[in-house]
Amino acid sequence: MASGAPRIFVSHLSGVTVFDPGGDHVGRVRDLVAMLRVSHRPPRLLGLVVELPSRRRIFLPMTRVTGIQAGQVITTGVLNVRRFEQRPTERLVFGELLDRRVRLVDSDEEVTVLDLSVRLLPTRRDWEIDKVFVRKLPEPRAAGTFRRGKGETLTVDWTAVTGFSLEEHGQGAENLLATFEQLRPADLANVLHHLSAKRRAEVAAALDDDRLADVLEELPEDDQIEILGKLQEERAADVLEAMDPDDAADLLSELPEEDKERLLSLMEPDDAADMRRLMSYEERTAGGLMTTEPIVLRPDATVADALARVRNPDLSPALAAQVYVCRPPDETPTGKYLGTVHFQRLLRDPPYTLVSAMLDDDLQTLSPDAPLPAVAGFFATYDMVAAPVVDDSGSLLGAVTVDDVLDHLLPEDWREHEFHELADGTGVTEGAREHDQ
Template identity: 55%
Template sequence: MAPVNRVYAAQLAGLPVFGPDGESIGKVRDLVVGLRLDQLPPRVLGLVVELATRRRVFVPMLRVTAIEPNAVTLGSGSVNMRRFHQRPNEVLVLGQLFDARAWLAETGTRVTVVDAAMEPTRTRDWVLARLAIREPRGRLGLARRRSPLRVVPWDEVAGLGLTDLTGQPQGAGQLLMLFDTMRAVDVAATLRDLPLKRRHEVADAMDDERLADVLEELPEEDQKELVGYLADERAADILEAMNPDDAADLLSELAPAEQNRLLELMHPDESEPVKRLLEYSADTAGGLMTPEPVVLTPDATVAEALAHIRNPDLTTALASMVFVCRPPSATPTGRYVGCVHFQRLLREPPAELVAAAADTDLPALRPSASLAEVTRYFAAYNLACAPVVDAEDHLVGAVTVDDVLDHLLPEGWRETGLHDVGTEPSEEDERA
């Protein structure tokens, strides 16, 4: 195979990383470069690799033995398994360089960086040798036409020093394009690693639905910081787009005055279920539940039930079960009849009524049930979703197994990830 002599950062993003024996290591999430005081191309120090445990680690370029269109391969040698932390002289190519505004050194023409290419040197180092740039729209009267992409050597572009990148507004178009291919939990992890200013720029550029999904995956402190940054009206819109139980969890961490202010700005139809959840302690079934499970009346058919659980917006856990209740079907519902697991639905004739297939013997959780009781319940009945019914026999919500796990894991698990079993950290990461 011919040696690779130019690799673009956007092509590297998300590529799987394999060890010397073909074992899966993780995925590339960014490139780390060390900026220089002169105009020479900066050295590529290494890759930020996200392990299967969500931990992000630094992998020096000297450990990379092959870069192919569909994978990156590492050679033998130790790698520091501590969580990656950016150093003062370092820049993240995807996180900070993409969408940076600069100018051509010779003409002074304003440009935006949309990609960057690294090339190997004779000493086995890699340098960020070229930049893909685009001039702003509207030059020479072409207000609506997109200007062509150009690839130029690094030293032809000025305004990309460390102080430039940390002080100027950037926009987030290219970064959001990369985020489109990533799950919300992966976007959240990337967002956490960005400098605060850059994180805010990305949040400003995201649409409300996407930001709501990402916000649900952030640790509590990062959620609070981001909500505090957003204007109250937009923060309320984001809360409306979140799952009610996640919105309630976030609001419960805020000061009462801020909590009440945001609830008042939310639409009443969206704030009402959140207010009901806030009445329960966070470590009870009522505090864990979502008020929006799949609820059907007894005269609904199996075909209708299957159509409801095909909704792509439902989580896997919520789609695993439908609940049969007397009208009204919005929580708190009429009298709770029973539940039907989706596997049972698959075995029944489409025209059969769901009431005939409902499990009426499965006990329901009470809103006051403790986390320990909820955990034992899930273990005993092997469920992914469970009904929560009040003393008047009304379905008030459903608890899903992912919310139970979220509360059982150690505090701060989103920040630290899970430690790699049998891996010793290396003190040297070759970033000097």
């Protein structure tokens, strides 16, 4: 990048694609690494945390960055592929500096950090953080109250604020989450996994229940338990209700009995009953793997009714792939299970056609006690993405989806390896880590 290049606000770097000199995709920017300095000198920007296609995070020194322009970062092409480990003298810009409460030097007024800008020094290849975009707190209206609306925003020099070097208690997460708003739950889970425990709890607290539920389902078990344990009990129960029932049951089963019962008592009775039913089955069986919330329709439902249910954006693709036709009651455990209608068949028939006229009633069903190998064999044999679980009386209990089968076929710590281990074929070469300090 040429000297005199315009200032870059770090929020614009979140998720930006990193390319090598040949134009090949290397990864995406997930954070920036800075080093605070003494005497209020602006921090030096050491490098970028880049997430490779394998989801491993590596350190890219700024000395290896040849350009930042038009929403992309260009590198020299020689990268260190060892997993990024934060050093004690380093600060993560997104993870630790955004949302901090700092003070203006002139007025001692407390402000919140919304963004930071970086620039390339004109006389060398060093980068530094030079500006801070902050919001003032709303002015007091009366004792214990504040005026409506948000406070004034302004951009000041780094030297005009103080407080970045202090330990932050109760740091917010609004602006950090804004930088990762478009991430899929699995990718946001990866972000949380790499934050400190303190920051992870703050970000989890700032997520809404549905988003946090989706993210929890993608986290390793230890992270799930840690986050759930730091939520207020009423909210923890709400988040568990928002999770897929099978995932929530798996998480509950890992908690001490006293904590489990307390959370179940705070849940809606129907949701708690589903949890207890799922936990009554052995973990590596169809009953332990299934969700209790597949799409269930009565025989007199039409194709139009079925497609309306399939369009629900909260359904996973696997659950939306087929509907299950049963006699009343049409919530699990249902009345007599009659058969399955696949999504492709729904697209081939007129909207007024009854689903009972197009049943696949030859498809075998799974017993709730079917062991994991038998369940996996069923999916492989019939090329299915979801399968009905039916008890001895012929009632539909739930459905097993292929993603849950894979979760249990993989090693127990597969999520940890997914976050940390480098997959073959990334196209980058091994080099020595350079902080160039």
